[in-house]
Amino acid sequence: MTDPIDPERNATQSAADAVSDPASDPDRDPADASGIDDAASPATRRRAPRPRRIPTRRAAPAPDAFTPAAYAPDPDKAQEPFDVRTQHWFDAHEWQPFDFQREVWREIAAGSSGLLHATTGAGKTWAVWFGAMGAFGDHMPRALADPLTVLWITPMRALAADTARALQSAARELAVPWTIGLRTGDTSSTERARQSRRMPSALVTTPESLSLMLTRSDAHEALKHVRLVVVDEWHELLGNKRGTQTQLAIAHLARWRADLQVWGLSATLGNLPFAADVLLAPVRTPRVSVSGMQPKTLIIDTLIPATIERFPWGGHLGTRQVGPVAEGIDEARTSLVFTNTRSQAEIWYQALLDLRPDWAGLIALHHGSLAQEVREWVEDGLKTGKLKAVVCTSSLDLGVDFLPVERVFQIGSPKGVARLMQRAGRSGHAPGRASRITIVPTHALELVEAAAARRAVEARRIEGRETPRKPFDVLVQHLVTVAIGGGFKAPELFDEVRTTFAYRELTQQEFDWALAFVERGGPSLRAYPDFHRVVRDDDGVYRVLRDDLIRRHRSNVGTIVANATLHVAWLTGGRIGSMEESFISRLKPGDVFTFGGRALELVRVRDMTAYVRRATSSRGAMPQWAGSKMPLSSELADATLEMLAEANRGVYVEPEMIAIRPLLALQANWSALPETGLLVAEILRTREGHHFFCYPFAGRVAHIGLASLLGWRAARDRPGTFSISANDYGFELLSSQPFDWATLIAEGLFSSTRLADDIMDSLNASELAMRRFREIARVAGLVYQAHPGQQKSARQLQASSGLFYEVFRKHDNDNLLLTQADAEVKLQELDLDRIRRALDAMRASQLALTHPKKPTPFAFPLIVGRIREKVSTEKLADRIERMLAELDKAAR
Incomplete structure (x- = not known):
């Protein structure tokens, strides 16, 4: 049975997380794109010969695009023992399995669940995937593949596609008769229909798409055969509501199958026992923890300016370092130039092109506000080695493999030890290869941070992640999700939800409030039928009966609340990307701003779209995106103070500290x-x-x-x-x-x-709480970011959620969503x-x-x-x- 609507096409969930920490970077949330520029990539075009065109969504897939494929394994090869095939595979790639990989294979075969913490590029994917194929797929080819056996959850769409290609290639080479599928917001309706008829053996998906699958009327039948759930990049989900959403989904699958195994993959994480407890709380299989931190050469150096002022100010070094950075890019095959903000990425991309106009078409720009086709074009250029360098933000932080990358530059302080290690791992992304990252300070005091970061990496002082506790908006959404996907009985679901780490302290009274809220809307919304979302039948089963409410819920499943953004499009047609409404709202027609590496003139704003044309002036206002101020982590702050303590004692060992000694001496003197x-x-x-x-x-x-x-x-x-x-x-x-x-x-x-x-x-605590409540109201289903066929502006969402906020404050002050808003303001905003x-x-x-x-x-x-x-x-x-x-x- 197919779904009554095409939910993932209308879903507003992005490919990545917008909040791994309280001051999240919006580049974790690249906006979906429906059109492109009429030229080549705007990320590489500048007064230069036009590079090749980017394929549109209507064009044929890119050469590396994931395409599900059925195949007939070689019968002779399939008769060989799986461990023999595995060794042949490693030999063919001139690799040898690591001990931690063999350990994971044994543990999966023994029925265990666990968390694998391993160095970036060490082979975490092969550890779990080969274990899954050996435990569940090692048999003679059959006419039909196994039912859905492995669910592979990733935080990013780009990572999902890359992972699906890797899994499919390995399964084929090892003669395992499994089909591999991909299910994200970008999956075509044809492929989703095929999956509705028969699921693949292994499915790569995101937390949002998995929740949508739970709303299927045949969800139990489709998912009851899942033996293994793999959560990739768990450290990126642990600290936010997407991780809570994943916990609830795993608990639901574990209720259907007592022997469900769950494995998390993570790198650069400090509080490993806690991370394992959060992920594995709902499972009943034995738990293990495997470390795959292989010896890896990590080179961290700093590009020290020729002159350092005694009175620094934020950004005063700016692009003065562009010459030495360009020299470093010239020396490497391919480089990534990471920045902490999108505006900084735009500035550095333009500065490099100004210095080296011959690089037009060879260097590119990548951040989450650029259209999807642009980002895919850039990623393809990185994988194939066609690009010399890419200036990027955290949109390229996560584990897509770019083997040609030999060097990474970090513009400004990384602000965190884990972030530095994660970005460094984008170079030398293979076992045995060295990773090199060069910190380029934009502020003289960042020299101290650079030295401190290197010391912290050497001491393995990596930041941990906390996790949300009892977010009621996610619970409310999950109740409706399960009610749509076959229904639930309250006592059973209460027990199930309490198996998760996030809700292990949930009281019966709090659960009853959430249930009453989705059933009757609470005291203040009782008179409005649209908020009577679930209905209890005579058997005590709660279901959603109205088709319009089902469509609305499916179109808004997820916990990512998009920033207030507008599309940016050419007046003549074609989409460039998106940027925040707060910036566009300050401009008037005729104003010039810089975006996508070019100067644009605003023509008009209509229907949530800013229409632009090319500006004659090369200078313009630079967009300031929300979340652009990354906070200094506690671990890096402590390490920085330790460096200053050494300076107080007259100890100057690190080259950065020697360079900044005159400034520190003046500070101590005055x-x-x-x-x-x-x-x-x-x-x-x-x-x-x-x-x-x-x-x-x-x-x-x-x-x-x-x-x-x-x-x-x-x-x-x-x-x-x-x-x-x-x-x-x-x-x-x-x-x-x-x-x-x-x-x-x-x-x-x-x-x-x-x-x-x-x-x-x-x-202004009430204003902060009301702004936070907007996100909570969207997740809880009080306001809808997207109705089928239409899209609400952020201003409309704020007005709608503000009305609910005022009503609840006056007439329903015990509403737990208000309590949650106050708590999130204290913990996250402040x-x-x-x-x-x-x-x-x-x-x-x-x-x-x-x-x-x-x-x-x-x-x-x-x-x-x-x-x-x-x-x-x-x-x-x-x-x-x-x-x-x-x-x-x-x-x-």
């Missing part, structure tokens, strides 16, 4: 150098007013909350208004009148008592836990409260950051130049 156990704060008076600088090294997100909290507490007993600036190292509070900071600190300014209440009072830890550390540290006569090297970037928000680029440059001249004179 004020003090922070280190673990020593909190540095500075009080300064200028023509602007009275400044209070503080350097807790807790990350930008926590510093914004800390600055707001301390400013609110300081002015609680006396009127006062503060201007705030924050970066990863510290924050500034600027007021028109002086405050006695020493006394305030002595009287408990850094106290964590009543922290949650004070932090909410110090910020990073309350890290603020609490920072306050505890600040209280426990010795205080160095200094009174410098001029802004110190650590204070100067905070001042520039505050000024930047108020003046134009030209005025900012002039003002900074005057400030630097004055400070340099004082330093001399």
Whole structure:
């Protein structure tokens, strides 16, 4: 039986995660694309001979596109023992199986579940896939392939297609008569119809598509034969609601099959036992943990600038390093140039082309706002070695293999140890090959971060990931999903849900609330039939009976809430990509902006699309995408403070520290150098007013909350208004009148008592909660991001969710979705836990409260950051130049 609608075509879920951590990078969420530029790739085109055209969706598949294929294995080969075939396969590739691969094969054959943690490029895929084929597919060829036996879950569509090709190729070479399928939002309706008639032996899919499969009326029949679930890149799903969605799906499959095996694949993860507990909580098979961290040469170096100013400011190095980076690209066969933001990727791509116009068509741009066809064209060029370099964001972080890549450049600090290792692994992506990553600082103080990151990698101090606890919006969505896919009885589903790690502390009262909410809409929505989504029949089974509600739910399954984006398209036809509504809304027709490596002129905005044409001017405004400020991780912050502690003792060993020694010496001379156990704060008076600088090294997100909290507490007993600036190292509070900071600190300014209440009072907490509620309302099915045949704008979604928010606050204040919104604001928007830890550390540290006569090297970037928000680029440059001249004179 086929599904009554084509849900994945209308689904708005993206190929990747938008929140692996609280300050997520939007490049994990590349938007779907339906058209392309009428030229070649806009990511490579610039006043140069036109490269080959990108195939559209109507064209034939690219040479490396995954195409499911049936085949008849060689009978003679299939009669050989599977371990013999396996050894022949490795010999043909001139490889030898690692011990950890053999261990995984044995454990899968023994019926175990587990988490495999292995070096990037070490062969995690072959460890689990060969184990699956050996345990479940080693038999003589038959007329029909096995029923669906293996589910392979990946966080990205691009990774899914790459994985499916690899699995199919290995199965064919090993004469295993399995069919391999791919099921994502990009899967054609023809292929989905084929899968509806008969599932393949192994299916590669995403969390969203798996949830859609659970809404099939024959879901039990289609999925009851699944023996093994593989969750690839588990570290990317662990820390967000997509991971919760995956947990619930696995629990549902485990109820249908008691011997279900689950294996997670992960790299660059710190809290492995916790990650295994979260993934394997619902399974009843024996659990093991396998480490495949093979010795791998990881070269981490830094491109040290020829000159380093004593008073740095954010981005002051900018593209000054483009020449040395280009020289490094010239030396390698293929390189990846990673940036932390999409706007930075656009700048560096253009700078490289300005320096080397002969590279037009040989270097490319890749980020999540570019159209899908553009990204696929770039990925194909990387795999085949046709591209010399690609400037990219985290859209290329995950495990698609690009074997030609020999070198990686990281523009700016990676802000995290795991991110650095993940990106480094994109080069030398094969066993035995060295991986090399070169950090290119955009700020002088990032030299300290670079040295600290290398030390942290050597010590294996990798960040762990937390996981959401009891997200009620995901639970509400799952109840409707299961009700559509055959229905459920409340006691059974309650027990099933509680087997997951996310809901192991779920109470009966909370479950009953969620059930009542999807059945009757709660007290405030009882009168609206559209919110009576599930109905209990005489047998006590809850089902969804209305076809329109089924269609709406299937069109909105998932936990990724898209950023407020608009399509960007040529006035003459053809799609370029998408960008955030907040940026476009600030432009008027005729304004010029830079996107996709070219200058565009806005013509008009209509029907959620910004129509543009080529601009005659080469300069334009640079889009600032949401989530562009990656926070400094706690592990890297601690390592940075340790490097500064060495500097305090006069120890300068690392080349980066030797280069920045004059700056650190000036900071120590005018004020003090922070280190673990020593909190540095500075009080300064200028023509602007009275400044209070503080350097807790807790990350930008926590510093914004800390600055707001301390400013609110300081002015609680006396009127006062503060201007705030924050970066990863510290924050500034600027007021028109002086405050006695020493006394305030002595009287408990850094106290964590009543922290949650004070932090909410110090910020516009209700506005933050309402914005967070928009995402919760979408996941819970209160508002629909996409109806079949139409699309809501983010503004419409905000208005709709805002109405629900106000109604619930007034008439249903016990609504658990409100409770969840408040909790997510504290934990994710404000990073309350890290603020609490920072306050505890600040209280426990010795205080160095200094009174410098001029802004110190650590204070100067905070001042520039505050000024930047108020003046134009030209005025900012002039003002900074005057400030630097004055400070340099004082330093001399």
